Amino acid sequence: MQRLRVTLTGAVQGVGFRPFVYRLATSLRLNGWVLNSSSGLTVEVEGEPAILDEFLARLHREKPAPSVILTSESSRLAPVGFDRFEIRTSNDAEEKTVAILPDLATCGDCLRELFDPANRRYHYPFTNCTNCGPRYSIVENVPYDRPRTTMKIFTLCPACRHEYEDPRDRRFHAQPNACPVCGPRLSMPIEKAARALLDGRILALKGIGGFQLLVDARNEDAVVRLRHLKAREEKPFALMMPSLEMARKYCMVSEAERALLESPAAPIVLLTPSGEPGIAPSVAKSSPYIGVMLPYSPLHHLLMREAAIPLVATSGNRSDEPIAIDNEEARRRLDGIADVFLMHDRPIARPCDDSVVRLARGREMVLRRARGYAPMPVRVGRTLDPVLAVGAHLKNAVAIAISHQVYVSQHIGDLDTVEARETFERAIHDLCRLYRFEPRVIACDMHPDYASSQWARASGLPVVEIQHHEAHAASCAAENDVRGEYLGVSWDGTGYGRDATIWGGEFFAARNGVFDRIAHLRTFKLPGGEAAVKEGWRSAASLLYEVEGATAIADTPAIARMLERGVNAPVTSSVGRLFDAVAALSGVARESRFEGQAAMLLERAIGSIETREAYPLKDGDWAELINAVRRDARAGVEPGLISARFHNALVVWIVETAAASGIRQVVLSGGCFQNRYLMEHAVALLEARGHVVFTHQRVSPNDGGIALGQAVLASSTSG
Ligand code: ZN
Numbered sequence: 001m002q003r004l005r006v007t008l009t010g011a012v013q014g015v016g017f018r019p020f021v022y023r024l025a026t027s028l029r030l031n032g033w034v035l036n037s038s039s040g041l042t043v044e045v046e047g048e049p050a051i052l053d054e055f056l057a058r059l060h061r062e063k064p065a066p067s068v069i070l071t072s073e074s075s076r077l078a079p080v081g082f083d084r085f086e087i088r089t090s091n092d093a094e095e096k097t098v099a100i101l102p103d104l105a106t107c108g109d110c111l112r113e114l115f116d117p118a119n120r121r122y123h124y125p126f127t128n129c130t131n132c133g134p135r136y137s138i139v140e141n142v143p144y145d146r147p148r149t150t151m152k153i154f155t156l157c158p159a160c161r162h163e164y165e166d167p168r169d170r171r172f173h174a175q176p177n178a179c180p181v182c183g184p185r186l187s188m189p190i191e192k193a194a195r196a197l198l199d200g201r202i203l204a205l206k207g208i209g210g211f212q213l214l215v216d217a218r219n220e221d222a223v224v225r226l227r228h229l230k231a232r233e234e235k236p237f238a239l240m241m242p243s244l245e246m247a248r249k250y251c252m253v254s255e256a257e258r259a260l261l262e263s264p265a266a267p268i269v270l271l272t273p274s275g276e277p278g279i280a281p282s283v284a285k286s287s288p289y290i291g292v293m294l295p296y297s298p299l300h301h302l303l304m305r306e307a308a309i310p311l312v313a314t315s316g317n318r319s320d321e322p323i324a325i326d327n328e329e330a331r332r333r334l335d336g337i338a339d340v341f342l343m344h345d346r347p348i349a350r351p352c353d354d355s356v357v358r359l360a361r362g363r364e365m366v367l368r369r370a371r372g373y374a375p376m377p378v379r380v381g382r383t384l385d386p387v388l389a390v391g392a393h394l395k396n397a398v399a400i401a402i403s404h405q406v407y408v409s410q411h412i413g414d415l416d417t418v419e420a421r422e423t424f425e426r427a428i429h430d431l432c433r434l435y436r437f438e439p440r441v442i443a444c445d446m447h448p449d450y451a452s453s454q455w456a457r458a459s460g461l462p463v464v465e466i467q468h469h470e471a472h473a474a475s476c477a478a479e480n481d482v483r484g485e486y487l488g489v490s491w492d493g494t495g496y497g498r499d500a501t502i503w504g505g506e507f508f509a510a511r512n513g514v515f516d517r518i519a520h521l522r523t524f525k526l527p528g529g530e531a532a533v534k535e536g537w538r539s540a541a542s543l544l545y546e547v548e549g550a551t552a553i554a555d556t557p558a559i560a561r562m563l564e565r566g567v568n569a570p571v572t573s574s575v576g577r578l579f580d581a582v583a584a585l586s587g588v589a590r591e592s593r594f595e596g597q598a599a600m601l602l603e604r605a606i607g608s609i610e611t612r613e614a615y616p617l618k619d620g621d622w623a624e625l626i627n628a629v630r631r632d633a634r635a636g637v638e639p640g641l642i643s644a645r646f647h648n649a650l651v652v653w654i655v656e657t658a659a660a661s662g663i664r665q666v667v668l669s670g671g672c673f674q675n676r677y678l679m680e681h682a683v684a685l686l687e688a689r690g691h692v693v694f695t696h697q698r699v700s701p702n703d704g705g706i707a708l709g710q711a712v713l714a715s716s717t718s719g
Pocket residue numbers: 106107108109110111128129130131132133
C-alpha cells in the first residue's frame with residue numbers, strides 16, 4: 001500500500017474538478033481526500049501502487065473538459081489508513097495566500113502557431129497563452145495582473161487586446177500576451193545566433209529566468225574554452241537537445257523520464273548516457289549521468305530548430321555566482337565569456353535557474369528546485385508558525401511557512417560572493433512581499449560563519465538556530481509526511497555539529513522534533529580544515545595516520561605535524577570526507593575541483609560492476625575498512641570494485657544501525673543520498689528487512705532542502 005499525493009494548479013477550480021476526483025477515486029475504490037486551496041488542488045489517495053498509477057494517469061486524461069492542468073507535483077507517501085473518500089475544506093490562512101505560478105514550458109497550441117507561416121505569431125519568440133509562458137519570472141507584485149508584471153512596459157495592440165479580453169480566447173487574461181506588433185523584441189536575428197553556435201562560438205542567451213551560456217556540445221574545443229572562461233573547470237554541464245529523439249540518441253530515456261522532460265516544468269533530467277559518440281568529452285567528465293533538457297520557451301524552440309545540434313546550456317554566470325538577469329548586468333558580468341549576446345527587452349523580475357531532477361526509486365527526485373517549480377509550496381503535515389528559514393550557506397534556498405505550506409524559494413546558490421548575498425537578501429524580501437508574509441521568527445543554521453546565519457542574527461527578529469543534519473532529516477521527514485518516531489540518517493560533506501565539531505555521518509532517533517544522536521561515523525581529524533574539502537588526499541592521510549601511524553604519511557611531514565599536534569585539524573564525523581579518502585586511496589581522485597566531485601567519480605567508477613561484497617565498517621569504525629582498501633589498491637584491484645565494496649559497507653552499516661535502533665521508519669537525507677547507488681541499495685536492503693524508507697522527492701537531499709527542515713523544526717514541536 002502507498003499514499004499518493006498530487007497537487008495541481010491551473011483551471012481546476014469551479015469546473016467540476018472535485019466531483020470528478022471523487023468519482024474517479026471511488027470508482028477505483030481508493031480512500032483519501034481532495035482539498036481546494038488558493039495554492040491549488042491537493043488530492044491524497046491510498047492503494048496499490050499500480051492502481052495509484054492508473055488514478056494519476058486518468059486524472060490527467062479524463063479531467064473535465066473546461067479544466068486545464070498547468071502544474072502537477074506528486075509524492076509517494078506512507079499510507080495512513082483512510083476509511084473513506086472526502087472533499088475537505090481549507091483553512092483561512094491557506095485561503096488568504098495568493099497563488100503565484102511557476103514559469104511554464106510552451107504548450108502544444110502555441111508551438112503549432114510558432115511554426116505556422118500563416119499565423120500572425122509565426123516565428124515570434126515571445127508567444128504564450130493562459131496555459132503556458134512566463135509567470136514567476138515576470139511577476140513584480142500581487143495580484144498577478146499585467147500592470148504588476150515586467151510586461152507593463154508593452155502596450156497591447158488591438159489584436160492582442162481583443163484576445164486578452166475575450167473569455168472564449170486561449171489568451172483571455174494571459175498577462176504576458178504579446179505579438180510581433182506590440183511585444184518584446186530580440187536584439188539580433190536568431191539565424192545569426194544559431195550560425196555563431198555552429199561556428200563554435202559562445203552565445204549568451206537571455207532566457208526565462210536569466211541568462212544562459214550556450215555552446216555546441218559536440219565541439220570539444222568550444223566546450224573547453226567555455227569551461228576555462230567561466231572558471232568551471234570540471235563540474236558537469238547540462239545539455240539542451242533540439243528534440244526528444246535526439247535526447248534518446250545520446251541517452252537512455254525511460255517513459256517516466258520522458259514525462260519529466262516534456263512536463264510544463266521542463267527541468268534538466270539526469271540521464272544515463274547511451275554510449276553514442278558525438279558529445280564532447282568535457283561536457284560531463286566526472287558524473288555517471290548527463291543532464292538533459294528540452295527547449296522550453298519559443299525562443300529556445302526557434303534557436304534549437306535553427307541550430308539542430310545538442311547545446312551545452314549552463315547558467316549565465318562566472319563559477320557559482322548567481323545567474324545574470326539584466327541586459328546591462330549580463331554585458332558586464334559575461335564580458336569576456338560570451339562572444340555573442342542574444343538579448344531582448346522583456347525584463348526578468350528575479351533570477352531563476354534551470355531546475356535539476358532525476359528519477360530514483362521510480363519517482364521524481366528534485367535536486368535543484370528552481371524554474372518550473374518555484375514558488376509552488378511543499379505541503380507538510382501540520383500547521384506551522386510564521387517562520388522565515390534562511391537555509392544553509394552553499395546551494396542556498398530560503399523558505400517561508402504559511403499554515404500547512406512551506407514556500408521554498410528558487411535555488412539561490414553559494415553565498416560566497418557579495419552578489420550572491422545581495423541575491424539572497426532580495427529573495428527573502430521578494431518572497432515575503434509576494435506572499436504578504438511577516439515573519440515572527442527566523443530559523444537559521446547553527447554555524448557561526450554561514451552568511452545566512454549572520455544575516456538572521458543581524459535581523460533584529462527572534463532567531464532559532466537549527467542543527468544542520470537535524471534540518472536535513474526533518475526536511476525529508478516533512479515532505480514525506482512521516483508521523484511518529486523515525487531513524488534519521490543524515491550524511492553529507494560538512495555541517496556544524498552540536499558539539500562544535502564537523503558532523504556529516506549522523507544517525508538520529510527522532511520524535512516530535514527531538515533528536516537523539518544515536519550513532520555516527522568514527523571521528524577523525526581534517527588536516528588543514530577547509531583545505532581538506534578540496535584536497536581529499538588530506539582525509540586519506542589522516543585515516544592512514546590513525547591506522548598505520550606516522551610512517552604511513554612520511555612523504556607529507558607538514559600533514560603529520562598537524563595531526564600530531566592537533567593544530568588546524570578540526571574533528572569530523574563526515575561520510576563525505578570518508579568518500580574523499582577512499583577516492584584518493586583507490587586511485588580514483590586525489591582532489592575535488594567542485595563540491596562532491598571525488599564522491600561522484602567514485603560512484604561512476606562502479607559502472608556495471610555487481611557485487612555484494614562489503615568492507616568491514618562495524619559501528620562506523622573505518623579502521624578495518626581503510627586497511628582493506630589499502631590492501632586491495634596495492635594488490636591492483638580495480639577501483640570500481642573497491643568503490644562497490646565501499647558503497648556496500650556504508651549500506652550494511654545503515655541496515656545494521658537501523659536494526660539495532662529498533663525503529664521501523666528510516667529517513668535518508670543529506671548530500672550523500674544524491675548518490676544513486678548508495679541510496680537505492682540502502683532502500684532495497686532496508687525494505688527487505690521490513691523498514692519503511694523515506695527519501696527526498698519535492699526538495700533536494702543536498703543543502704537546497706535545509707530551509708524546509710529549518711522551517712518545520714523552528715515551529716512548535718507538538719504533533
Ligand atoms: Zn500556450
